[in-house]
Each structure stands twice: as C-alpha cells, then as structure tokens.
Amino acid sequence: xxxxxxxxxxxxxxxxxxxxxxxxxxGTIGEKDRQLAVLMHLSALTGYFIPFANLIIPLxxxxxxxxxxxxxxxxxxxxxxxxxxxxxYALGAIILTVILIGFVIGFALWVFGIVVTIIAAxxxxxxxxxxxxxxxxxx
Numbered sequence: 001x002x003x004x005x006x007x008x009x010x011x012x013x014x015x016x017x018x019x020x021x022x023x024x025x026x027g028t029i030g031e032k033d034r035q036l037a038v039l040m041h042l043s044a045l046t047g048y049f050i051p052f053a054n055l056i057i058p059l060x061x062x063x064x065x066x067x068x069x070x071x072x073x074x075x076x077x078x079x080x081x082x083x084x085x086x087x088x089y090a091l092g093a094i095i096l097t098v099i100l101i102g103f104v105i106g107f108a109l110w111v112f113g114i115v116v117t118i119i120a121a122x123x124x125x126x127x128x129x130x131x132x133x134x135x136x137x138x139x
Contacts, residue, residue: 025128026074033071036061037124040072040079044117047083054083074129077139079120082132086113089134 029037040058047054062076089109096102112134120130 022123022128025123026131027071027129029071029075029124029127029129030069031127033069033075034124034127036065036072037075037129038121040075041117041121041124041130044079044083045114048114055080055087058083071129075124078130078132078135081138082116082135084138085132085134085136088136 040061043057043061044054046057058076058079062072062080066073066076086109090106093102093106093109096105116132120132123130
C-alpha cells in the first residue's frame with residue numbers, strides 16, 4: 001500500500017464515546033460506578049412490593065457510598081429526590097380520590113414511576129446520569 005492509497009481510506013467511524021448524550025441526561029457515570037448506579041435506580045422498584053423501600057434502599061446506598069464517588073453521590077441524590085417527589089404526588093392523589101380524579105392520577109403516577117425508573121437504569125447502564133422529570137430538588 002502506498003501513501004497515496006492510505007490517504008483515500010476513510011477514517012473508522014467514531015466509537016460509543018463520541019456519541020451524543022441523550023437530552024434527558026446531565027452528565028456521565030464512570031465505568032466502575034455504573035453497576036451501583038443501575039442498582040440504585042432499580043432498587044426504587046422495591047417500593048411496589050415493600051412499603052417505603054423505594055426511599056430507604058436508595059437512601060442507604062447513597063449515604064454509604066456518596067463519599068467514595070461523585071457519580072454515586074449525584075445518582076443517589078437524584079433517585080432519592082425523585083422518590084420523595086413521587087411520594088408527595090401520591091399523597092396528593094390520595095387526597096384527590098374524594099372527587100374521584102385521584103384514582104386516575106394515582107394510576108398515571110404508578111405507570112410513570114415504573115417507566116422512568118427503567119429508563120433511568122438503562123441510561124445509567126449506558127454511562128449517563130439521568131435527570132428524572134417532575135422531580136422536586138430537595139437535596
């Protein structure tokens with residue numbers, strides 16, 4: 001192969017690191033922290049089986065590991081804020097059951113919580129920090 005031939009060969013396509021971040025993300029997660037970040041997001045689903053586990057489990061993981069990694073600190077803060085927000089929204093839906101619209105809102109919150117938690121876990125697995133929609137920032 002001569003130097004002229006090598007000049008006509010196109011460069012390889014960019015790898016996954018060169019891909020644009022999804023619009024619902026606020027940063028990246030290091031390779032070593034991804035598994036724990038996914039676990040923190042998915043642990044919120046335990047609240048559908050064990051009352052308040054969606055708050056307690058991510059809160060414990062966050063408090064234990066937040067000093068080890070800035071990524072885990074950010075993910076834990078986001079997960080806990082989202083679950084606290086969902087708790088407040090659910091309390092509002094319970095109050096609104098008096099006029100029957102609370103049942104619809106409660107069901108919508110239930111579906112919304114499952115969907116965005118799974119999306120957040122998938123984004124964390126891809127190395128991105130997910131920004132939950134409709135979240136009140138307590139921390």
